[in-house]
Amino acid sequence: MNRRKFLAYSVAAGIGAVLYRTAGAASADVWEQDFSSAAASNPYLQGYRGATQEFATDDIPIEGKIPAALRGTFYRNGPALHELGGMRHHHWFDGDGMVQAFRFSDPGVSHIGRFVETRKHVKETQAGKFLYNSYGTEIANSLALTSPDDVNVANTSVLPHAGELLALYEGGSAYQLQPRSLDTIGPKVWRADLKGMPFSAHPKVDPAGVMWNFGLNVRMGAIVLYQISPQGDLVKATVVQAPGLVNIHDFAITPRHLVFLVPPMRFNVDKFIQGRSVLDSQEWIDGAPMRVLVVDKADMKTYRFFELPSGFVFHFGNAWQDDAGMIRFDYVRLPDASTIAVDMREVMRGKVMARNVSETHLVTLNLKNGKATQERIPGIVEFPRVDPRVVGRRYRNLYLTARTTETSLHRGASAIERREIETGKVDTFDYGGDYLAEEHIVVAKPGEDREGAGWLIGTALDVRRRCTVLSIFDALDLKAGPIARATLPYALPLGFHGNFSGSV
Amino acid sequence: MSKKISMVARMHQLLIVTCGILPAVECMAADLQVEVRGLTGNGGQINVGLFNRAEDFPKTVHAGIRIPAGASPAIGTFTGLPPGDYAVVAYHDENGNGQLDRNPFGQPTEPYGFSRDARGRMAPPKFEDASVTLGNDNQTIIVDLH
Numbered sequence: 001m002n003r004r005k006f007l008a009y010s011v012a013a014g015i016g017a018v019l020y021r022t023a024g025a026a027s028a029d030v031w032e033q034d035f036s037s038a039a040a041s042n043p044y045l046q047g048y049r050g051a052t053q054e055f056a057t058d059d060i061p062i063e064g065k066i067p068a069a070l071r072g073t074f075y076r077n078g079p080a081l082h083e084l085g086g087m088r089h090h091h092w093f094d095g096d097g098m099v100q101a102f103r104f105s106d107p108g109v110s111h112i113g114r115f116v117e118t119r120k121h122v123k124e125t126q127a128g129k130f131l132y133n134s135y136g137t138e139i140a141n142s143l144a145l146t147s148p149d150d151v152n153v154a155n156t157s158v159l160p161h162a163g164e165l166l167a168l169y170e171g172g173s174a175y176q177l178q179p180r181s182l183d184t185i186g187p188k189v190w191r192a193d194l195k196g197m198p199f200s201a202h203p204k205v206d207p208a209g210v211m212w213n214f215g216l217n218v219r220m221g222a223i224v225l226y227q228i229s230p231q232g233d234l235v236k237a238t239v240v241q242a243p244g245l246v247n248i249h250d251f252a253i254t255p256r257h258l259v260f261l262v263p264p265m266r267f268n269v270d271k272f273i274q275g276r277s278v279l280d281s282q283e284w285i286d287g288a289p290m291r292v293l294v295v296d297k298a299d300m301k302t303y304r305f306f307e308l309p310s311g312f313v314f315h316f317g318n319a320w321q322d323d324a325g326m327i328r329f330d331y332v333r334l335p336d337a338s339t340i341a342v343d344m345r346e347v348m349r350g351k352v353m354a355r356n357v358s359e360t361h362l363v364t365l366n367l368k369n370g371k372a373t374q375e376r377i378p379g380i381v382e383f384p385r386v387d388p389r390v391v392g393r394r395y396r397n398l399y400l401t402a403r404t405t406e407t408s409l410h411r412g413a414s415a416i417e418r419r420e421i422e423t424g425k426v427d428t429f430d431y432g433g434d435y436l437a438e439e440h441i442v443v444a445k446p447g448e449d450r451e452g453a454g455w456l457i458g459t460a461l462d463v464r465r466r467c468t469v470l471s472i473f474d475a476l477d478l479k480a481g482p483i484a485r486a487t488l489p490y491a492l493p494l495g496f497h498g499n500f501s502g503s504v
Numbered sequence: 505m506s507k508k509i510s511m512v513a514r515m516h517q518l519l520i521v522t523c524g525i526l527p528a529v530e531c532m533a534a535d536l537q538v539e540v541r542g543l544t545g546n547g548g549q550i551n552v553g554l555f556n557r558a559e560d561f562p563k564t565v566h567a568g569i570r571i572p573a574g575a576s577p578a579i580g581t582f583t584g585l586p587p588g589d590y591a592v593v594a595y596h597d598e599n600g601n602g603q604l605d606r607n608p609f610g611q612p613t614e615p616y617g618f619s620r621d622a623r624g625r626m627a628p629p630k631f632e633d634a635s636v637t638l639g640n641d642n643q644t645i646i647v648d649l650h
Contacts, residue, residue, distance in 0.1 A: 144623035146650070147611050193605065195613040217609045219626065224608060239608045273625055 031349040032088040038350025043463040044410035047436060047494035048347055050082030050095055055113035057489060064484035066104060066472065067455065069445055072502040073179070074102040074457055074470070076438075077158040077167055078495020080115065082348065085129030091136025091279065092344040096121040097155030097167055097175075099182050100459075100492060102470055109470070109486045116154040116167045116175050117184035135171065136279040136345055147196055148172040149187060151278075156201035160501035161211055162232030164188075168201040170216065170249060171278070179501065190226065190234040197224050197237075201497065202250040202315075206392050210235075212253050212297075214260070218267045218278070221245040225258065225300045238300040242293065247282060247337070252319035252329045253392045258295040259319050259329055259365075263312045263337065264288035279345075284337050286310075292365060292372055294327065306365050306372035312337045317360070317384035317398045318391060327365040330398060330421065332384055333376075334358045343411065355403065355411040358382055360419070379426075382413065383439035383497075387451045387475070396420055397452055397475075401437045404430055412436040412494075416458065418478050429478040434464040436494065442475050443500045452476040455483070457500070461491060468492040533584040535642040538569070540594045542649035543576035544615065548598040550578040552647070555591045558631035562593050562618075573598075577646075591634035592619040594647040615649035 039045040079095025082088055089095055097116040102109055115121060124131050133142040134151050145151055152172030159166050166174040166188055173187035173196060189195045198215030205211045209230030214223045222241040229235050246267045252259045264285040272281040290313070292306040312334040319329035334356050343353040360377040381400040390396075398421055401413035415430040416437055431437055440458025448454065456473040468491055471482040540550050550573050553565035560566065569580040573596060582590075595604045595616035605613045619636060622629035636645055 144625050144629075146623045146626065192599075193613060194607055196611040197607050197609060220609060222609070273627075275625075 029087040031090060032083055032086065034349040034351075035088060036350075042350070042352070042409050043466075044352075044412070044436060045347070045350055046463060046466060046491055047461050048082065048092065049493070051080045051098060051113070051493050052083075054098070054115060055100075055111065055488075055490060055492070057111045059107065060109045060111055060470070060486040060488060062108060062484055062486050064472075064482060066109060066484050067445075070104050070443065070455055070472065071106075072104055072443075072500055073160070074104070074441075074443075074498060074500050075158040075160065075165065076100040076102075076459065076495050076498030077116075077155055078493055079153065079155045080113075080493045080495075081121070081125075082493075084124060085127075087130055087139065088348060089130075089134065089137045090345055090348055091134070091277075092347055093155070093340075094134040094137050094153065095155055095493070096124075096153045097169065098493065098495075099158050099165075099167055099177060100495070100498075101182055102486070111488060112182060113492060114182040116177065118152050118154050118175060119149060120151060120153060133275070133277050136277055138275065138277050138280070142275070148198055149196055152187075155496070157497035157499070159203060159205075159499050160503075161203075161205065161228070162230060163503075164232055165501075166199075168199065168203070170198060170200045170202075172196075172198055174199040179503070190228070191237065194224070194234070194237055199226070200249070200251075203228075204251070204253045204391055205388065206253060206255075207389055212258060214248070214251060214258070216245065216248045218246050218282075219269055219272070221267070223248065223260075225295065227297075227300065236300060240295060240301060240303055242303060242305075244291075245293070249313070250315045252316040252331075253297075254319050254321040254327055255392055256297050256321065257319075257327060258297060258300075259316075259327060260293040260295070261308075261313045261316075261331060262291040262293055264290060264310055265337065279341065282337075282341075284341075292363070294365065304370070306370060308363065308372050308374055311335060312339070314340075314358075315382070315384050317400075318386040318393075318395050320392060320394045322394070325367055327367065328363065329365075330360055330362050330384065332358050332382055332400075333361045333374075347411075352408060352410055354408075355380060360384070360398065360400070362421070377419070379417075380413075381417070385439065385441050387442040387444065387454070389444055389449060390451050395451065396422060399440055399442060399456060399475075401439065402428065404428075405433060407433070410436060416440050416456070416473075416478060418456070418476070427476075427478045429473065429481060431460050434462055435469075436461045436463065438495060439497055440473075441498060441500060446502065459492070459495075461494060462487075466491045532586055534587070534638055534640055535581050535583045536585055536590060536592075536636075536638055537579065537581045537642065537644040538592055538594065538619075539644060539646045540571070540578040540580075540617070540649060541576055541646060542615065542617070543573055543578060543596065544649075546573070546596070546598045548573050548596060548600045550580075550594055551597050551602070551604075552580050552592060552594045554582050555593070555631065555635075556588055561591055561631040561634070562628045566590075585638055587637075587639050589631075589635040589637050590619075591622075591631050591636075592645060592647055593617070593634075594649065596649055617647045617649045619645050619647055621648055
């Protein structure tokens with residue numbers, strides 16, 4: 001697109017912000033008015049406003065010192081376009097994806113933030129209005145959705161793999177981006193006959209570099225499973241169709257298994273065909289168990305179910321298989337789907353719902369007797385991550401965002417924690433009440449294979465100074481505080497997930 | 505050498521002559537020209553299917569045309585059609601295997617489109633949303649490949 005020519009990467013003052021579109025409003029949607037009123041008195045809502053411009057900063061001011069061995073790019077993704085043509089999305093998950101790239105090189109840290117040019121984003125920004133129903137928003141006179149990629153906003157995660165960069169959104173194809181410029185190349189096609197198949201936002205890369213992923217087709221109740229080589233080639237793809245597969249966002253791997261959690265929900269096809277959004281076509285089934293689906297990696301076909309008490313889930317930390325053959329994993333459990341069905345919708349009109357309880361649970365699956373048990377770890381947390389060197393293996397450290405204070409102004413977290421799974425010890429850093437902490441990830445120090453040897457990096461929104469900070473911690477000592485912090489000259493929209501690439 | 509002209513051909517000639525000279529006479533046939541747009545230049549051919557009954561749509565064609573995929577638009581014509589409702593599906597058979605390929609979740613992996621740019625909701629559109637009414641006059645319709 002021509003506007004790329006006007007993107008300034010370096011401006012004398014060190015601040016670059018390129019206006020690429022003004023948000024016009026013919027007639028304002030009441031959600032936009034409600035949000036604006038609420039945001040005027042609640043600074044925590046600024047992270048949900050969205051962006052109407054892209055970002056670039058050549059040389060971000062740093063406090064402390066960036067470790068010499070920390071070189072590469074930290075990528076993040078999140079929903080960033082929330083308003084168009086006077087209308088506001090009615091769900092946080094609907095915003096068009098904007099990928100952030102924080103590049104660590106010898107001179108310092110630079111940043112660019114660019115929208116993913118999905119079909120939807122291009123068509124709608126050209127039209128100046130939303131054209132399609134999205135995951136959680138129904139619009140008047142929506143164009144028909146003929147394929148999942150019609151609503152693909154590529155906004156949930158971003159993963160570098162085998163020299164490529166993929167923007168991920170569970171409802172559609174991965175979108176391939178240019179790793180340096182973040183130019184959009186287009187939907188990733190792993191094999192011609194798999195064009196348009198969904199590719200989840202939570203692939204798992206094992207320590208050998210093999211990528212596993214899945215894609216859910218909620219109408220068919222089927223998942224496609226992908227095994228991708230470290231070189232980025234599709235090794236094998238299969239489809240598993242099993243009863244009641246719905247609302248699967250993440251999964252975990254062990255050396256021999258793929259592990260999924262299936263909340264007790266159903267997809268009402270009639271509602272969907274009548275024009276309801278994907279979200280509103282889903283129904284909670286009271287009193288039914290949460291099921292664990294375990295698929296054998298050997299054939300990517302054989303599966304079995306286990307049952308856990310009813311619950312809802314977004315994320316896993318990790319899984320492994322112990323010497324007795326038990327599969328163990330952790331996930332962040334919520335009691336029900338109200339977070340996704342209500343809270344993340346209401347926040348878009350400025351209404352902050354009471355925080356739903358989201359707590360780490362440790363699960364043991366007994367493959368011999370078919371029983372699943374779980375242990376609850378108290379503490380409101382989210383965004384679990386582990387050291388990439390231990391994916392699918394026994395692990396010590398689970399990193400999460402943690403909510404340490406009660407407030408009605410937001411439902412986020414101001415702290416990050418490293419929880420030692422086996423001892424129960426917790427190592428915490430609290431940014432303070434003015435901050436909303438986002439997902440933090442472990443970056444392994446090159447040449448080291450010990451779990452935790454390296455850094456924990458992540459962003460936080462400073463709602464008082466209205467800017468986003470990027471902090472680097474010793475991954476084994478969070479309470480010592482950041483080794484270095486880069487403060488951006490702007491606030492980025494709150495986002496979801498990211499990953500690190502060692503190549504600059 | 506005597507020319508042997510078949511009965512059908514005679515009738516056809518008669519129709520043409522009659523239609524040409526006496527416009528007041530009701531003609532029994534018209535042409536439907538299909539303009540297929542949005543070709544991406546990947547070789548193969550454009551397969552165009554014509555449907556005249558809702559119950560056959562979109563699986564069982566009434567008539568079909570193959571156009572080598574070259575410049576956009578690709579143009580083909582169904583001739584001598586009696587008056588009625590017709591819907592058209594066109595797809596770019598990029599690999600030349602004679603069918604609209606789909607992924608394991610049923611989503612077409614080759615570009616395709618319907619007359620009136622009709623779209624279903626994660627499914628083919630209804631016949632009545634895609635159909636045009638053909639009377640006595642020739643018509644041209646456009647199909648955009650997506």
